[in-house]
Structure formats: C-alpha cells, structure tokens
Amino acid sequence: MVRYQQADGTAAAVLVEQLSPYFYRFFTSQFGSSTEADDMLQELWLRIHRVRHTYRPCAPLLPWVYAIAHRVRIDNYRKRHRKSREIGVRALPEYANPTRGASGVRGFDELVASLPGSQREILRMRNVDGLSIDEIARATSSTTGAVKQKTHRAYRRLRTLLESQDHSKP
Numbered sequence: 001m002v003r004y005q006q007a008d009g010t011a012a013a014v015l016v017e018q019l020s021p022y023f024y025r026f027f028t029s030q031f032g033s034s035t036e037a038d039d040m041l042q043e044l045w046l047r048i049h050r051v052r053h054t055y056r057p058c059a060p061l062l063p064w065v066y067a068i069a070h071r072v073r074i075d076n077y078r079k080r081h082r083k084s085r086e087i088g089v090r091a092l093p094e095y096a097n098p099t100r101g102a103s104g105v106r107g108f109d110e111l112v113a114s115l116p117g118s119q120r121e122i123l124r125m126r127n128v129d130g131l132s133i134d135e136i137a138r139a140t141s142s143t144t145g146a147v148k149q150k151t152h153r154a155y156r157r158l159r160t161l162l163e164s165q166d167h168s169k170p
Contacts, residue, residue, distance in 0.1 A: 002057045066139030119154035
C-alpha cells in the first residue's frame with residue numbers, strides 16, 4: 001500500500017489481485033448478486049484510489065479497506081432502496097419458500113441468512129476472513145464492546161435456531 005501511495009502501478013495491480021477475491025465474497029455474502037458485487041468491488045477500488053493518501057503506513061491494511069468496503073455496501077443498499085421507493089410498486093413481489101433439505105431441516109446458510117445484516121457481517125469478518133475483534137471494530141467504525149456484543153448475540157441466535165430445529169425433528 002505504501003508503494004501504491006507513491007504511484008507505483010505494479011503495487012496497485014498486486015493489491016487489486018490479492019484483495020479483490022476477499023471483497024468480492026464480502027459483497028456477495030450480503031446481496032448474492034454477482035453483478036452488484038462486481039459494481040461494488042469496482043466502486044471500492046475507485047474509493048481506495050481517491051483516499052489512498054489517508055492510509056497510515058503503521059496501521060494494518062485490512063481494517064482500513066474493510067471500513068471503506070463497509071461504506072460502499074451501505075451506500076449501495078441505500079441507493080437500491082431509494083430507487084425502489086421512487087419507482088412505485090403495484091404488487092408485492094413473491095418470495096420463494098425457504099429451501100429445506102429432504103429431512104425438512106434448514107441448512108446452515110439459511111440459518112445464518114436469518115440473522116440481522118450487521119451480525120452476519122461480523123460473523124463473516126471474524127470466522128471467514130479471520131479478522132480480530134479490534135480489526136472488525138475499526139472496519140465497522142464501532143467499539144470492541146459493540147463487536148463482542150453483536151458476535152455474542154449472533155451466536156446465541158444461531159444456537160436458539162439450531163435447538164428449535166432439533167426439537168422440531170420427527
């Protein structure tokens with residue numbers, strides 16, 4: 001990143017090549033649309049390019065980039081909802097019934113999808129991307145206590161969902 005700040009083109013290419021897969025998954029985990037994820041990934045790199053001078057070389061890179069990616073995702077969400085209100089819908093869309101396995105048991109992805117977005121995001125950053133609580137706090141512009149609380153609530157909610165699923169088995 002320091003070389004990229006000094007206008008080294010190869011450093012920029014290396015950054016894009018190494019970090020893009022992580023942030024592509026970060027964007028698709030929320031919306032699931034590959035075209036939206038591509039758009040958000042492009043927006044992420046444009047923003048990084050515009051604010052690269054704000055990166056402090058002594059600080060870790062991933063939380064700084066995650067903070068920018070988090071804002072890109074929020075802005076994209078707001079943009080989509082603003083457009084949906086402007087269009088005016090005459091009929092509500094039909095949602096497919098949640099898919100269940102042959103045994104009628106909900107899959108883990110479906111259970112995680114039932115969590116609030118902020119809890120899903122923190123679980124993903126913690127368990128998939130391997131960020132520490134402090135790094136997640138910096139990336140989401142919150143306190144470590146808030147991150148710990150959201151993580152605890154997410155695990156508690158998943159545990160409740162899994163237990164209720166176990167009791168409903170025939």
